[in-house]
Amino acid sequence: MKLYITRVILGAFILFTTFLSAQNLSKNQFQVKGNCEMCKERIESTAKKAGAKTAVYSIDSQILTFETNENISSDQILLKVAEAGHDNEKYKATDDSYKNLPGCCHYQRDSKSTSALVEDHGHSKNENEFFVKGNCGSCKARIEKAAKDAGADSAEWNAEKQTVQLQFNDKKTSADKILMKIAEVGHDNERYKTTENVYSKLPSCCLYDREIPFGEANPKVHTDEGEKKGQHTDAANDEHDGHAHNEKTIDGVTVTATKAATSLSKKEAGLTFNIDSKELLKAACCNLSESFETNATVDVSFSNAVTGTKQLKMLGLDQKYTSLTKELLPEIRGIASAYGLNLIPGRWIESIQLTKGGSTVTNGYESITGQINTELIKHSEKSETALNLFADFNGRAEANITHVEPINEHWTQTFLLHGNGTFGDTDMNEDTFLDRPKGTQINAAYLLNYNDLGHSGFGSHFGINFVRDERTAGQIGFDKKLPQNQQSLYGVGIDISRFQVWNKTGYVFEGKPYQSLGWMNQYVYHQQDSFFGLRNYSGQQQTYYSNLIFESIIGNTNHKYKAGASFMYDGYRENYLTDDFKRNEIVPGAFGEYTLTGTKYTLVAGARVDFHNLAGTQFTPRLNFKYDFTPKTILRLSAGRGFRTASVFAENQQYFASNRSVQIMQNGGNIYGLKPEIAWNYGASLQQEFKLFGKKSTIVADFFRTDFQDQVLVDLDRSPQQLVFYNLNGKSFANSFQTQWDFMPFKNFDVRLAYKYYDVQADYLYGRRQVPFMAKHRGFVNLAYATNKNKNEGFWSFDTTLNLVGKQRLPNTLTNPAEFQIPQFSESYAILNAQISRNFNKNIRAYLGGENLTSYHQKNAIVDFRNPFGNYFDGGMVYAPIMKANFYVGFDVSF
Incomplete structure (x- = not known):
């Protein structure tokens, strides 16, 4: 018994002295550069030899944790670690000690990625x-x-x-x-x-x-x-x-x-991707329609074999169901639907925010499948001028000049200038029709920014933009200058003029950084004059938009709210053949949104009511919920309603390059005799981060369903000689599933893999069918590698994107003669794009790339191309690229 008591007392004494000893130890953490297990062993042993009682080094986090007593300073230990060859937070290793390390231990010595590499040991x-x-x-x-x-x-x-x-x-x-x-x-x-x-x-x-x-x-x-x-x-x-x-x-x-070129925002309740301008440099991003070639969420498709226009699709539905904004102001809609993507140059873009599913009610009622917002270049602390020159091997060229200049500590101005031209006759499938239109575009913008939010609380942004775009397409040799009745060849002419001016002003209340008032205003004039063979179409749209938003809290910032009012005026004048269509849409509205933030969750609930003079009163509720199981496991849920009015002529111009007659089956509505489109969207996503190959890896899986309460159906199946519009009588839905995996197998090598499944069906007049031109299965691979990035010495970048597109249902052409019929389903195909770029220094960059390197193209894309004025001619049956492989070169320089 005595022996037992003695042992207990002795043990307690040892524990007590150990505890006292521990109390005199100080625990420290510092960043130390290393690569492998040999580095780990060397760093830990060096730290202990220098006096550390314990030392643990993490290769993943690049953190050295050690304990010292009061007689040993962390400076002594970190100096010894540097002498052993490892740069750290306080000291930098000499070149000789670094070179003497084994080859596997040679980490990247980029001074800008280390928090405190000090050349002179302490300053x-x-x-x-x-x-x-x-x-x-x-x-x-x-x-x-x-x-x-x-x-x-x-x-x-x-x-x-x-x-x-x-x-x-x-x-x-x-x-x-x-x-x-x-x-x-x-x-x-x-x-x-x-x-x-x-x-x-x-x-x-x-x-x-x-x-x-x-x-x-x-x-x-x-x-x-x-x-x-x-x-x-x-x-x-x-x-x-x-x-x-x-x-x-x-x-x-x-x-x-x-900053990541593309990142999924963790703080947003909705599924929001932030696309930086760096992402746009990975491909031939000449305009907004080409800005998503390295993005798996948005599908980019050719919609016409004659006019060469591209369209976006998201969640299995056409771009008209996605709210496309610029500076959070309505941008591509109405008359601009067909060609508006071509009017925002890629080099003007500072960033893009892409939200899948229901977006905030503060930005309007038209979003059904999501929102894509484009921000223009406008931030810089010093005067910067950049020049971009681009040309492909088939006669397309463009030039961009951007200039951002701080006027003083509060004012900054931006000049943006873009010009492009397509001059070559490209006909790779030898059907006598141009594979893409020829023409020119001049585009200029001026932005003026005032920022004094930190002092007076005021900030304001002003912008003005003018575009003139002229395009000619059709058969090779067509002369646009001759009157149509004197033409023997089939031609297409599209002339667009666009002018817009906008302002956004905000005020942050003094002493209340959580409380603000913002007011946005924009005026847009858009004019299109066009002809397709012997058909004329012209459209004019004038839009005034105003949005007032007040933001504050209820008690504390866990309870935030926004409230406001909006006004939208759209004046439309359209002429198709001999028919004139005029309408004025006047829409005052009000909205409110509440955000509840907890330790692990965020709830955003909003609703708006809009009093549409033609579509009636519309109530639009939306809900987004985010729950963080852990900081690396995030669940999101969303649900919401949206409505819009269909501009049936402007949104379906790809079918004008055919001899289909247009028929509108009116249903008592006030817009072309049709009712507005109304849909509900529901979504769920799961985001999971983990370590793979010692690097961050992310998998995101999401499912969205869109149910139409009412829809304007575009029926291409009733007859190959008809284009029929009518309101939905039954069900129409789109199911979208996507999984995306981003990881880095080794340093500077980024991999993005994605798979998408779409099930899009609608009840047409003759029963339920799959919506045409929508592949059920799509695959996506993006590979990006860069050599060690040293802005002074330069580096190389290599980017490759592979799109796999499954078969698509095609419109019914069985009533055509056999030689003018197309299959019921398309083939599956693959498109490969690649680019190599060389940054010579931080100011000069050159690049070479290729599009559609597999050279897959749709054969006989134009039905009955030999007789363009006959009954069976149709240039709208496009499901794949028209052009074979195309190569391009470019040059960037900044001053």
Whole structure:
């Protein structure tokens, strides 16, 4: 018994002395560069030899965690680690020690991806600049106020660089205290991370991406547990948790984080993809219709063999069911539906936000399958001018000039100029018809931005845009200058003039960064004059749009709301053959939206009511819900209603290049005698992140269903000589399933794989059928590789995209003579695009690419092409590319 008691006392004494010993240890975390298991062993053993009691290195996170007593500083250990050949947060290894490492240990020595590589063992580049995360003007005001409240004499936050410049008196305050205060108001920075609870209460515009890429110094983490205890818990042990803070974190770290070219937003309740301008450089992105070639969500298809127009499809439905906006203002709709995608140059685009399913009610009532918003180039802290030249091997050329210039600290202006021309006669299938139209486009825009949200609370954006586009298509040799009645050849002429002016003004209430008022206004004039053989079509649309939005909170930022009113006026004048169609659509509306944010969930519920003078009163509810099972496992649910009025002539111009007669079966409506289109959309998605090959990998699976309550059906099956429009009598639905997997097998090599399944059916006059020109099965592969990116020395980029398209149902042509019939289903086919680019430095880039490298093209794309004025001629039966392989070259230079 005595022996047992003695052992217990001895054990307790040992535990007690061990505990006391542990209390004198300080735990530290620093970023250290390494590649493999040999690096891990070398770093850990070096740290222990330098005096660390424990040392653990993670290859995945590039973090070295070690414990020291008060006699050993972290500086001593990190210096020894650098001497062993490993760059770290405080010291940089010499070139000789790095070169002496085994080949497998040679990590990338990019100084911009390391949080604090210091050449002279201890002196930073800028002793008063710190990395702080934020998003907008409200963030800027909050960060600067927190810094001054903590004792800073001055504070200036830079949104583009994500850094705050501080001036303070060392005797009155410290960088630690200031950065801690900034974290306490909701902003992660290089030393402290805010709690999830504080972050979730920020206004929605301030919810930045909280993923910390390698290179962001973030050794200290505020946790919810620490907050509850009145402490701050972190891996580096600051002075607030009862231990000495031994490491001397160097002030003045400037961090440059790499932004993904395409990313799925974690903060949005809806399934929203952010597409950066870098993504658009992976392919021949000459206009918006070509901006989605490396994106798996949007399908891009040719819709006409004569006019060469491209159309987008999402969730198995035509682009008319997707809200296409520019600067969050209505853009491609009505008369612009057929050719509007060609009027937004790719080099003008700063970013694209793509939302699948029901979008917010604040942007209108027309969205059914989702929203695609385009933001133009308008942000820069210094004067930047860029020139892009492009040409393909079949006579197409274009030039783009963009110039962004800060006028002063509040004003920035942007000049955008685009010109293109197609001059060659391209007829790869030798049917005497041009595979794409010839013509020219001149496009110019001017943007003026005012931003003083951080001080006066005001911000404003003004834009003006003018486009003139002229196209000629049809048979080779057709002369557009001759009157139609003197032509022996079949021709198509399309002339478009477009002018628009817009303004967006916002105000953030003083002392209330969560409360704001915004007002958007736009006027658009769009004129199209065209002919298709002996058929004339002209359309004019004038649109005025206004939207007023007030945003605030109920109690705290867990409960946010938006309320507002909108007004839309559309004046249409159309002429087809000898028929004139005129209508004015006047739509005042009101809306409200409530956002509930919890620790793991976000609920966005909204509704709007619109008083349409022709379609009647329409109620539009929408709901989006996001639940984070873990930060890497996210479930989203959505449901919503949308309605729109169909512009049947403008939206179906691809069928005008045929000898189909147009018939409208009126149903008592006020728009061409038809009723408006109304549909419900439901969706669910699951996003899962995990580590693969030591890198981030993401799988997203989603399912959406669209049910039409009413629809204007475009019937191509009733007769090959007729194009019939009528309202739905029965059911029409679209089921869409997609799974996408993004991963990186090895450094600088990105892989994107996707599979899509569509089931799109409608009850036509003669029964339920699959909607034509929609493949049930589609596959997608995108591969992107870049050599080590050094802006001074240059690098290579290689991008390849493979689209696999399954068979599609084709319109019924059985009543045609046998030689003019097309099969019931198309063939399956594959399209391969590839591009190689060389960045010589940060200012000069050249690229070479090829489209449709498999050279698959639709044979006999034009029915009865030898007799274009006969009864069976039809250029609208297109399900695949018309052109074979096409190569292009381009050149970018910035000044």
